[in-house]
Amino acid sequence: MSAGSEIVLEARNITKRFPGVVANENVSLKLYRGEVLALLGENGAGKTTLMNILYGLYHQDSGEVLIRGEPVRISGPSDSIRHGIGMVHQHFMLVPVFTVAENIILGAETRNGPFLDLNAARRQIRELSRQYNLDVDPDAYVKDLSVGQQQRVEIIKALYRKADILILDEPTAVLTPQETEELFTIIRSLTARGASVIFISHKLKEVLAIADRIMVLRRGRVVGETTPREATERSLAEMMVGRSVMMEVEKGEAHPGTPVLTLDRVTVLDDRGQRVVNEVSLEVHAGEILGIAGVQGNGQTELVEAITGLRPVHSGRVLINGRDVTNASPRRISETGCAHVPEDRQEDGLVLTYSVADNLVLNTYYTPPFARGIVRNDRAILNHASRLIERYDVRTPGPLTPVSALSGGNKQKVIIARELSREGRLLIAAQPTRGIDVGSIEFIHQRIVAERDQGAAVLLVSAELDEIMALSDRIAVMYHGKIVATLPAASATREELGLLMAGAQPTNVPHETIADGRATVKAQR
Amino acid sequence: MRITGSIARPAAARIPWLTIGVWGALAILVLIAYMRAPQATTAVLTSTIRQSTPIILGALAGIMCERSGVINIGIEGMMLISAFLGFLFNVWTGDLFLATLGALLVGAAVGAFHALMSITLKVDQIIAGTVINILAIGTTGYFYQQGLTTRGKLTPVSIPFLADIPIIGPVFFSNPPITYASLILIVVVHVLLFRTAWGLRTRAVGEHPAAADTVGIAVNRVRYINVIIGGMLAGLAGAFLTLESVGSFERNMTNGRGFVSLAVMIFGKWTPFGAWGGSLLFGFANALQSQIQFLKNQLPSWLAWIGDLPPQFIGMLPYVLTIAVLAGFVGRARPPAAIGKVYEKE
Amino acid sequence: MERAGSQFSPRMDSRIQIWGMVHAAIVPIASVVVALVVGAAIIALSGANPLVAYSALFEGGLGSGRAFSRTLEKATPLIFGGLAVSLAFKCGLFNIGAQGQLLMGAVSAAFIGFSLQGLPSALHIPLALLVGALLGAVWAAIAGTLKAFTGAHEVITTIMLNFVAFNLTDWLADGPWKDRTPGNIVARTPAVAPEARLPDIVGVPLGIILAVLAAIAVWWLIWRTTIGFELRTVGQNASAAKYAGISVRRMTVLAMVASGFLAGLGGAVETLGVVGRFQPGFNVGLGFNAITIALLARTNPIAVIPASLLIGVMQAGASRMQFNSGVASEIIDVILALILFFVAADGIIRRVLRLRAEEGERVTLSSGRGS
8 A cells, every 4th residue: 555646635724713712723734645644633632623624514714625736615515525535424424214225325316317216326336345345235224234334334425426535533433453453454445446545543553553644633733743654652642642641540459348239130121122231240349440341332331321220120130239229210229329420421411501510419409408308508509519629620610600611521520529429339430531631531530549449339331441451450341232251450451352342252361250141250359 | 354243134025914904994894884874974084085184284294394304383373374375365366276376385485484493593493383373373363354255165076987986986086176186295295205315315304414414415405495395285284274175264273283283293103194094083083073963863873872972072082182192102103313403513 | 580500699799690680681672672663564564553553552551550450460360371381391391281271270260169159268269279270280280191101292282182171161161060040141150159259469469469479489499499400400401310310200290280280270360360250262372372471581480470461461452452543452462473483583683682692591392202
């Protein structure tokens, strides 16, 4: 994949402002024919904004875009499609209830007069599938496909529109390491046929593996350009965050005590009645962090919902501190001392229109001193808020500010403050640092470890393998609704975990407890 | 690559045994009734079709709007304004065709108003619909003058030969124009939604507007056009009321039909033929109500008590039925995913 | 206007608070003004003099003591209706069924009023009011329960229940509860016992006093109690409410019950205070006017009072206007619809007045038809 010297796409001095932030400031980039250009940066560094400008979803405030040397005005996706740009968005842009063929032709339909010609569409899709070795069934419904397959549909969608510039936005976020390898093969076959690819990621290893050139973005600016040959993970990480930070958390040895959370063959159904959690058994002890590793969508979300009472348990038992709380109400489970940092903080964890103070008592508003009988005690609520804002370093103009005005990191701190300030021995944290700034991540990690050291049992669910490895004392790997293995964090390796996350049978992994789905996993020691 | 799970195939087109069974049973019932009381049966069935006309038109209006992601509870008001102005056009011009055309245009205009509020001005869509309903009652009430009647009414046109078939002939092939139009429009809307590029785009906009946007479809433009088409369908329903059914305008003459239409739309899971089934059910309830006086004497003795029910109870029937339908079907029916939400890029 | 955190206001500078209230009132007031201007254009278009019409309208509603007491009379059920709709809005529910709940409240209060004789007022009045309110609550509870347990949207079910209530009360007044006094041929119930009629308290009708007390009670419930917090949380973000241990179903039913209670009480108050019996066709249009009032008051229970008084003035002055200027009284409905439009599409008014959009709680209803 030797990159040519022909520049297919160039952006010059792009600036884009949103209210309160400069998302891109004087960003320039060049993309050569047949190369993979990686765009590396933290969440919120401005990568996606830049790509949305190139794709016509946003409009730059200043700067220009050139395609094959010609200045172009991209005022919408139809312009970018016409210029041969295709984009695979981080959240797939597929209609779940449509078939693959319908999704691919949408907006550029094969027609027979005013009527759809789906046969012609099927022919063209099969042709593309064969050409690029992308196996999909045109008549399958998208909602029935795996994420990896959906991603291939997105790529065919771009190819069907004759795209030769392909933008992939965080394409590996939802893939297993093995699926990621597979995607890389596809990318290489695309560039071999003369297509150019912009690969957006915040994962250093992947960028080093696939890119011809690497551009690093930080706070909306280009902070450096390099190649995999010159760069190392450490040098890239420094460029990305501006200082030397690796995801490492200082923590001492765990001193596990009695089991706080016990799951006994818990089975949970999803909204469509499928078994998404299949006979999961595990124990989380006081004073330890159990991390659940796994690719998104393998049942972690539903498992947490079932433990916290937000989703019915189909069969099996959930015990907290030895008491059976299977299918108890969320209120009762919360009153056993179960703190819950929910996966979707905007949707579940906060009422955005409420003040910081009201959000800090969202699940304790009815208890003294915040209420006497049914009458609220506003003074107590306000005092409580002032205390927590200070202790948890929540950056807000005041306790009465609507929480919607806070940054992502500070919103998450509001939730962390609320949940950790309650009397409790169990903390369930789902994706606690997703999409927030490095400073807040460090702070939150420290607080979680501090909870453990004070004797709380912590169940950590995260899609970031690095986070799981940095925080956990034990790691349970979840695949297709089952815990396929539980390993001590100290001896677990990325490769091993990656294989388990992809559903490989745990064979020659020494001295761990392996769950076969029925046997209860014992804690080591 | 390890493929996670086999590639799913669409379920083979299943034969809808339940639907066939229900319709078959109904057909047999109708035949039995026809053999015992031919005139009454024909009268009830003919009335069923006519009574269902404004409801299926309203439901088609709802389907066009909601499939593109816009809730329209203003169908009631759209019907009422179109019924009123269609009526006035007829009084002024004396021409039924022009009046019907006028009602269609009025419906389109009110549809555009709903689109303006709910798409451009970002008013909550349910409140926007309520504004239309209240505005319709207010303006038609203010401008209404008593004592006006239309010049003529749209009258049944029998289709030669077909109209002579027993039962089916008088029921389906001897109807006034808007009733015929509604039957044709069921097929037209079905084909439009499920067999054309426009329909594919409409459904995409209603399910996942961002996906439609990223392939270059102008989401709000598609919504505007569909809501305007919906307005025209509601306008035709209004024209039916004044120009074909009653022959004059009465205050509030829509009587909740617009809302019944929405229930029927849900009953039919946002499909034209499903909605037609629902509207026939309501048409039948209404037909019984309007024919009860004539049927009284023909009822067998064990059903005689029906004839003695207070008229208010029979009047409640369609509304109670609507509530039952909503309670029974909503849980299982899935509305278009993006319904009720303003689409914003940035 | 109540912001998310205005419950912490005791020590807030009172001038800021007053400015906040003025600021929140700008859009509703401007909406009324613009609606009156558009209404004037319609009057002029139909060949009458809008100035004559409007001056007669306001004279008929405010011009004399008698005019004003007529305004209070009209405003009383409007306050109850506006409160009913506002309270449901707070929980994210759109109660278009205030009309039907009012009818059920009115007919049952009338029944208690005429069927029991010889009870002392101190017993008879509270009993009749309570039964009326409870029937309204039961009527709304049907819609609330269906919404909570089957997902049937309350907008359609409450409207259908309105039609059922029309028919049911019509049958009652024309059948079992018909006034059988010789010479009566219309559908109506007998007059309620004199002991059940609402008295005036130092010259002020008891009805309006109850309405104002109800507004204060609703304000207290929404902003000062944990139940209000639960209602608002469900209205703002149902999944966060579920996460916080609040039962969305319970609150949905409770909000509808409370809403129907208020509407039913309104019907009972009007029956016992003004009409003195139940007649079909009673207060038609109240349901829709209540929506206009709730949105004009931005769902603030206290602001419901002035909003209702404004509409009460128009209703009280309508017949004077028709007499003096020949403008049909239905113009009021047109003006009310226009007010609703400008309040709902507040972007128009804001653009003209160059006001920023407000933060804080919003009314959103269109979020799906499912659960």
